[in-house]
Amino acid sequence: MNYLAHIYLSGNSDEIKLGNFIGDHVKGNKYLQYPDQVAFGIRMHRNIDSFTDQHDAVKVCTNLLKPGYGRYSGVVADVFFDHFLAANWNEYSVCTLRQFSRHAHAVFLSNFFLLPLQVKQFLPFLIQHKRLESYAKSENLFQVLEIMSRRTSLPENSRWAVQILHQEYDQFDALFRSFFAELTDYVETDFGVRILKPEKTIVI
Numbered sequence: 144m145n146y147l148a149h150i151y152l153s154g155n156s157d158e159i160k161l162g163n164f165i166g167d168h169v170k171g172n173k174y175l176q177y178p179d180q181v182a183f184g185i186r187m188h189r190n191i192d193s194f195t196d197q198h199d200a201v202k203v204c205t206n207l208l209k210p211g212y213g214r215y216s217g218v219v220a221d222v223f224f225d226h227f228l229a230a231n232w233n234e235y236s237v238c239t240l241r242q243f244s245r246h247a248h249a250v251f252l253s254n255f256f257l258l259p260l261q262v263k264q265f266l267p268f269l270i271q272h273k274r275l276e277s278y279a280k281s282e283n284l285f286q287v288l289e290i291m292s293r294r295t296s297l298p299e300n301s302r303w304a305v306q307i308l309h310q311e312y313d314q315f316d317a318l319f320r321s322f323f324a325e326l327t328d329y330v331e332t333d334f335g336v337r338i339l340k341p342e343k344t345i346v347i
Contacts, residue, residue, distance in 0.1 A: 144195055144326075145221040147275050148228055149188055150247050151235065152327065154336040157250045159184035163191075164251060168259040177257065187334055194329055195221075200322035207311055211300040218297055219304050222278075222287055226308075227319040229279035237339050244275040281308060 144152070146164065153160040162177065162184020169177070174185040195201055201220060208216035232240040248270050255263065269275070277283040288301035308315060330336050 144191055145225040145278075146269075147225040147278055148221075148323075149191065150275075151228065151243070152191060152330045152336070152338065153184060153187070154338050156180060156184075156336070159187065159336065160247060160250055161254050161257065162186075163188045164247070165257075165259055165262050166192075168261050181257065183334075187330070187336075190333070191326065191330065194326060195322075198322050198325070200318040204315060204318055207307060207315075208304065211303045211307070212298055215297050218291070219288065222284060222291075223308060223315055224319050224323070225278040226281060226284055227316055228323065229276070230281070232279065233341065235340060237341055240276055240279060244273065247275065281305070281312075284308065 149163040149166065150160050153163045158178060158180035162174075162181040164184075166185045166188025169185050174182045177185065196217065201217070204220040204223070205216040208219050212219050228235060229240055232243075236243060238246075251258065251262075251266055252270075255266075258266065274287070277287070285301050285305045288297070288304055289299075291297045292299040292301060327338060331338060
């Protein structure tokens with residue numbers, strides 16, 4: 144999962160949000176250097192990634208992306224999943240995406256001294272460009288992938304990725320919904336994190 148999903152799955156705890164946000168950048172047992180709940184978030188991040196990598200719906204998504212990305216197809220799938228979460232945000236959260244993003248920014252800035260160096264370097268960019276909110280529009284994903292391909296080892300195939308997304312949009316959407324429902328249940332059950340979601344209206 145990408146940044147937005149990891150933060151969302153942290154529930155209402157700011158410390159767990161922080162840990163989940165920096166999880167990719169804290170290696171080995173270095174999580175022990177952090178406050179207990181931040182360390183909990185880091186370990187939770189790792190478990191979320193393991194659950195995601197092993198899920199059948201995710202494997203279908205990554206297989207659709209393998210012709211253009213090979214072993215990096217999971218990275219692109221993560222970005223797509225953040226898009227579907229953001230695009231359907233009102234189904235998953237009681238607050239707006241803007242409110243959620245601004246609160247997350249405030250949490251990260253107020254704990255700036257705890258952030259790994261790499262996170263300190265890209266956080267101002269993430270905030271300035273409203274990256275968490277930008278996932279909601281599929282036309283923004285090209286730029287997201289372009290930036291990632293310039294700064295990481297992700298192949299430069301952004302135009303192809305967006306084309307596949309549009310061609311298989313309904314399939315990606317359905318796979319995400321099925322997978323994310325199970326992931327949310329896993330997080331709430333195994334980690335005791337409560338995620339406040341909108342009440343579903345029952346039509347009689």
